[in-house]
Amino acid sequence: MKPLRTLMDAMLARWGKGPIAPVIEALDFFLFGPSTVPAGPPHVRDVIDVKRFMWWAIMGLVPPFLGAVYFFGPRVLLMVLVSYVAGAVVEVAFSILRREPIAEGLLVTGLIFPLTLPVETPLWMVAMGAMFGVFFGKEVFGGTGHNIMNPALVGRAFLFLSFPRAMSSGWVIPGEGALGGDATTGATPLLTAKLAHAAGGSASDAVRQAMGSDWCALLWTKGPDAIGATSAVLCLLGGIIVVVTRVANWRIPAAVVGTVMVVGGLLHAAAPQVFMPVPFQLIAGGLLYGAFFMATDPVSGPVYNDARWAYGVGIGLLVLVIRALSGFPEGVMFAILLMNLVAPLLDQGSRSMRARRWRRG
Amino acid sequence: MAPVTSARRWSMTGGMVFGRYRGDEPTESPAIPAPSQVVLPVGIPSPDLLVREGDSVCAGQPLVPPSRILPRHFHLASVSGTVAAFIPHGKGMRAPVSVVLNRSPGDEHCGERFAMPSDPEAARQVLVRSGAVHGCPPDAARWLLQPRAAPVTALLVACFASGPLEPRRLRLAACESSHLREGLALWRSAVGGSPVVLMVAEDEAAAWRAxxxxxxxxxxxxxxxxxxxxxxxxxxxxxxxxxxxxxxxxLDRGLLVIDLLAVCAAGQVAATGEALRETTVDLVGQGAVRPVTLRARIGTRAADLFKRFVVDPPPLFVGGGLLAGERLGPESPVLPHQGTIVALRAPTRRFLSFMSPAVRRPSWTRAALSSFLPPRSLEARAEVGGELRPCISCGACEEVCPRGISPSHLARLAEGGFVEEMIQYGIDRCIECGLCSYVCPSKIELMAALRRGIEAVAREQVA
Incomplete structure (x- = not known):
């Protein structure tokens, strides 16, 4: 690595003080890390840093990503590349303007965002969504660590609301078109069920129409959906990685999934014509993907564990309500975004409860 | 020993279990000759001292008047010799000083001799005048020094250390076993015969009982x-x-907490009848050639004491624990109850270090393979290991905090100077253990911010 180190030293000497200093420093620290000695106690530090944190979040996204490539073909790679480049343009521009280091949040946002889209999304739209997400979801609030909503979901919401036709017609049936064949598009299972239900069918019939009845096969792939959320098994696998490494707090996905199972089960029992069965709620749509990778974004979620439980329960309830009672077939995105807005309030409530408990002794 | 209590449980939230580190257990105790010069920080200005430059002193002789003894400074000559100089710590006539003594041959103790006292007040006086008060935990030192002390219902002795690179105290106890019983007796006498509770690690409880x-x-x-x-x-x-x-x-609950080193110091005084002159120091860490236990004269410079035992280039020395202790310079003197000094090596830059499996580097988050491998000797270096970033609200500091506060939130309040809010959200619960800074992935100096917050609250309350 000595030649690379020499090259980096030369670049730092040449551009380390100029306007592109943040880019050079980011590259230097990305390749070799800093060598700072702690100024005070503690004199040793945990091996975790934001880069390692983001690296493991990416490791968690690898199974859904590889699944997406397997199901939908190399276009997924192109979408991810476009997303990274477009997001990086905004991120780097802000770093240079603010003369601040380039933050690592983009490493995850750039991957997590395109995995929420249909595979037929035009690339310019992917770029626009990534740029909008990074700009309005993060940078206008002050950059990584200051955003109140998940930037990837902000970008997706922007595309969803701005280009509803493109975002609802590009759903390709997994496996078809992956190796260059003709892709067949279709409605997502949630949309199919919603349409069947609107046409007067019962929820159970709608589910059968949307997904068939082979639940085991559906765990692997469930029909056209967001490219990262196609396989429940792969989402679970990635989720286990981020939860075990504590990159994601387990309480949030546990609360989301638990709420959908328990409350969704009760609601389905009480009003089967309105609320879909629990297995369908879990597998169809982006519930698992959202619960493990989007809701667990530390910056836009709560800090306290009790607040995290409430946050997860809130997401689960909102998903059930939006899916059953609103005009939208899917509710995960809006549920997480809405709960992002509530997260500071939940944290404040948790803090106040503790303070009261301490005062009481 | 008297009957053993049942294991009473108090559920500790947060905290962190540190594994075994390479070089954390000294196996040899080489003999160290007394240095030719010692430095004794006495904590008061030179005009108030009992000695002047050029005076001859003998080991055990007091250097400061009894009324000016301070808990964190040493007041007795640890060698016989002459007063060579005073090193001021600050500017002006009233700056506290360190006394430099040149050792002379014939280093016999000629100070006060102590007998086992018969009453609590006499026992307390022995602990103070013999130098055993120095280096005690601050509360215990204050309790010994103040004339009207609060009543003590139980004496708790911390017989273990759980931080990284902390050697097992059981070995120290075994080394000092001859003094241990006498030390405990002296402390028990000082607290008026109150019960003594040895707070030991679970894995060593049987050995302590035995x-x-x-x-x-x-x-x-x-x-x-x-x-x-x-x-x-x-x-x-x-x-x-x-x-x-x-x-x-x-102490507000009648509990006096000391550590095993304070007991060993008292035991040494009780056994020899002489003032404290030596202390036991463990030198551990990867900056040491090998981990050793040294019996050092109080006031020996770290550079003199360790020159035979550290690797080249000279490492960084940390005393008082890696998480909450302070860095020692080469001129820093060894003080009573120094305990463990860790020699850390300087950081190195590694290619794509954030992608490394980290089989020898621990992580609370489990984002290191060491978390999943069988126990092995870990490595510790004096490095931050990442760049300073804005808080990402991961909640790691919150989860490890043993006192249940939110360090990240309190640090923000401290930076903003919001004193009332800091009090409301429990800044007075902070025990400055350093775990929040240790686990922070954004490498924010949370403990330093909390310390500033605690100082701001104290200033406000005084005003």
């Missing part, structure tokens, strides 16, 4: 080896079986 070290009413209380379980606040909470409120000291 050792039978204590006098009279001595019991053993097993504690988890989970940092910072040995902190006085945590030990008191465990003993009381409930959380000690913020701003409340163990």
């Amino acid at each position: 050792m039978g070290a204590g006098p009279g009413e001595t019991t053993v209380h097993p504690c988890p080896r989970r940092y910072p379980a040995e902190h006085p606040q945590m030990l008191a909470s465990r003993h009381l079986r409930h959380d000690l409120p913020g701003g409340s000291l163990p």
